[in-house]
Amino acid sequence: MSSLADNRLQAAREGNWRPRPLVERAWLRWALNAGALVYLVLVWFSVDVNWARVAQGMDRGLAFLASFLTPDFVSRGGEIATGLAESLTMTVTATVIGILLAIPVGLGAARNISPMPVYWVCRAVIAISRTFQEIIIAILFVTMFGFGPLAGVLTLAFATIGFIAKLLAEDIEDTRKEPLEAIRATGASWWQWIHYAVQPQIMPRFIGLSLYRLDINFRESAVIGIVGAGGIGATLNTSINRYDYNTSAAVLLLIIGIVLASEYVSGRVRRWVA
Amino acid sequence: MPLLQINNEPVWRQREPARQRLVWLGWFLGVCLFLFCARIVSDNTIWEFMTDAHIQAASLIGRMVPPDWSITASLLLPLWDTVNIATVGTALGVLISFPLAFLAAANTSPHPSLRAFALTVIVSSRSINALIWAILLVTIVGPGLLAGMVAIALRSIGFLGKLLYEAIEEIDTGPVEAIRATGARPMQELAWGVLPQIMPAFAGITVYRWDINIRESTVLGLVGAGGIGLQMNAAINNLAWGQVATVFVLIFATVILSEWVSARIRHAVI
Numbered sequence: 001m002s003s004l005a006d007n008r009l010q011a012a013r014e015g016n017w018r019p020r021p022l023v024e025r026a027w028l029r030w031a032l033n034a035g036a037l038v039y040l041v042l043v044w045f046s047v048d049v050n051w052a053r054v055a056q057g058m059d060r061g062l063a064f065l066a067s068f069l070t071p072d073f074v075s076r077g078g079e080i081a082t083g084l085a086e087s088l089t090m091t092v093t094a095t096v097i098g099i100l101l102a103i104p105v106g107l108g109a110a111r112n113i114s115p116m117p118v119y120w121v122c123r124a125v126i127a128i129s130r131t132f133q134e135i136i137i138a139i140l141f142v143t144m145f146g147f148g149p150l151a152g153v154l155t156l157a158f159a160t161i162g163f164i165a166k167l168l169a170e171d172i173e174d175t176r177k178e179p180l181e182a183i184r185a186t187g188a189s190w191w192q193w194i195h196y197a198v199q200p201q202i203m204p205r206f207i208g209l210s211l212y213r214l215d216i217n218f219r220e221s222a223v224i225g226i227v228g229a230g231g232i233g234a235t236l237n238t239s240i241n242r243y244d245y246n247t248s249a250a251v252l253l254l255i256i257g258i259v260l261a262s263e264y265v266s267g268r269v270r271r272w273v274a
Numbered sequence: 275m276p277l278l279q280i281n282n283e284p285v286w287r288q289r290e291p292a293r294q295r296l297v298w299l300g301w302f303l304g305v306c307l308f309l310f311c312a313r314i315v316s317d318n319t320i321w322e323f324m325t326d327a328h329i330q331a332a333s334l335i336g337r338m339v340p341p342d343w344s345i346t347a348s349l350l351l352p353l354w355d356t357v358n359i360a361t362v363g364t365a366l367g368v369l370i371s372f373p374l375a376f377l378a379a380a381n382t383s384p385h386p387s388l389r390a391f392a393l394t395v396i397v398s399s400r401s402i403n404a405l406i407w408a409i410l411l412v413t414i415v416g417p418g419l420l421a422g423m424v425a426i427a428l429r430s431i432g433f434l435g436k437l438l439y440e441a442i443e444e445i446d447t448g449p450v451e452a453i454r455a456t457g458a459r460p461m462q463e464l465a466w467g468v469l470p471q472i473m474p475a476f477a478g479i480t481v482y483r484w485d486i487n488i489r490e491s492t493v494l495g496l497v498g499a500g501g502i503g504l505q506m507n508a509a510i511n512n513l514a515w516g517q518v519a520t521v522f523v524l525i526f527a528t529v530i531l532s533e534w535v536s537a538r539i540r541h542a543v544i
Binding site for chain 2: 053
């Protein structure tokens with residue numbers, strides 16, 4: 001490696017200064033570039049694009065973009081209001097249930113406070129919950145529990161478990177050891193230990209994470225309606241399939257607005273608790 | 275320190291009484307909100323379906339085990355397509371979000387109105403799920419891999435743009451001023467002062483998003499946007515749950531592998 005550095009220094013002295021490359025070894029750099037090129041060619045042949053269809057669809061794309069200037073909240077107002085109310089209530093219910101279930105899993109998945117067998121079980125739960133997209137889980141739950149918001153609530157709660165538990169466990173693993181040992185030295189029971197040593201250290205970030213998950217759950221609740229799990233997704237999907245872009249634009253604008261508002265509120269709350 | 279006098283003995287409490295009552299009030303309101311929402315959900319649910327849920331669940335699992343391995347070979351090409359959707363989608367997202375992030379960062383944005391525009395694009399892209407983008411794009415460009423790639427790209431713009439502009443706003447101003455002092459033009463300032471500082475964060479964010487996109491691209495086929503989701507949808511519609519289980523196992527393996535790769539790359543870069 002030193003010879004490469006020397007070469008660069010030598011070149012710089014001769015007036016040809018060059019920035020340090022991201023990948024130091026020249027052959028590796030070229031191999032990566034060539035690999036990327038080969039990959040692009042392979043992908044190019046695997047993508048079968050019907051350009052005539054694309055050109056045809058462009059009008060539709062422009063119509064969709066234009067519809068954002070003329071969103072139609074009224075003509076499907078009833079469906080939009082019901083869907084939105086269902087999405088919001090599903091979001092709240094699922095987030096609360098999910099967090100309640102995620103706390104024990106998160107405690108179990110923290111290496112510094114839980115025994116090995118519990119650790120592995122909790123990590124497995126987290127891995128399964130995180131791998132599968134909400135929509136896949138929703139399909140399974142709709143088959144099991146029937147159409148309607150209950151399947152949606154269970155789906156979102158299940159996805160919340162993996163998300164919150166993983167981040168919670170990482171936070172607990174990052175806590176300072178001294179308070180944990182101090183509280184334990186007073187002869188505290190396990191509950192008191194968690195309550196007075198662990199909980200104060202993780203609470204601000206935990207509240208932030210919960211609000212963030214509330215946000216994600218709302219966004220996801222707009223999707224799982226497509227497979228029949230309740231919420232505004234069904235309305236949105238129907239409007240897109242009917243090419244009723246004015247209604248779709250109205251729904252999308254409402255989603256964007258609510259996400260913006262909740263992001264603003266959660267930012268304020270996070271600054272307040274931190 | 276909140277000490278109460280109970281029977282002339284000092285008793286320690288975690289909070290002052292007034293603050294404690296406020297906390298309880300907060301909990302009370304939160305529980306009320308939860309119960310109210312749960313009530314609405316419950317009213318909209320057909321509980322008759324729930325009575326045989328455990329039978330449904332048992333029969334579903336019974337039909338999924340063992341997975342139907344005979345279709346594995348026919349799933350490898352769709353799986354390759356899925357990885358391509360995620361990779362090309364991420365690359366397209368990077369191409370668009372990279373300049374966007376410089377417009378959105380307060381310290382590099384050329385004009386406040388451009389900054390507002392960039393932030394609006396980022397928020398809109400972040401709010402809308404890749405699957406919704408995919409439904410839209412399937413109606414616009416037709417079903418296939420292209421719709422999936424563009425959908426992933428559109429969703430990634432917001433995520434990459436947000437994290438990247440936050441990284442740009444957090445840079446050390448020293449090197450930038452030093453470059454400016456040599457008489458560099460604004461573009462040279464960006465290239466030699468800002469860019470080297472955000473490169474590691476940029477690489478890490480990109481790989482992280484690629485990892486998320488692998489997960490997301492597995493379901494895009496449900497709405498016709500290509501990849502292994504198409505086969506999954508077909509199997510579900512045929513009620514061939516053994517085949518669905520095979521798809522699940524393949525997705526699980528791919529996601530675990532991509533998570534491992536992304537963790538390795540992030541580890542190497544940062």
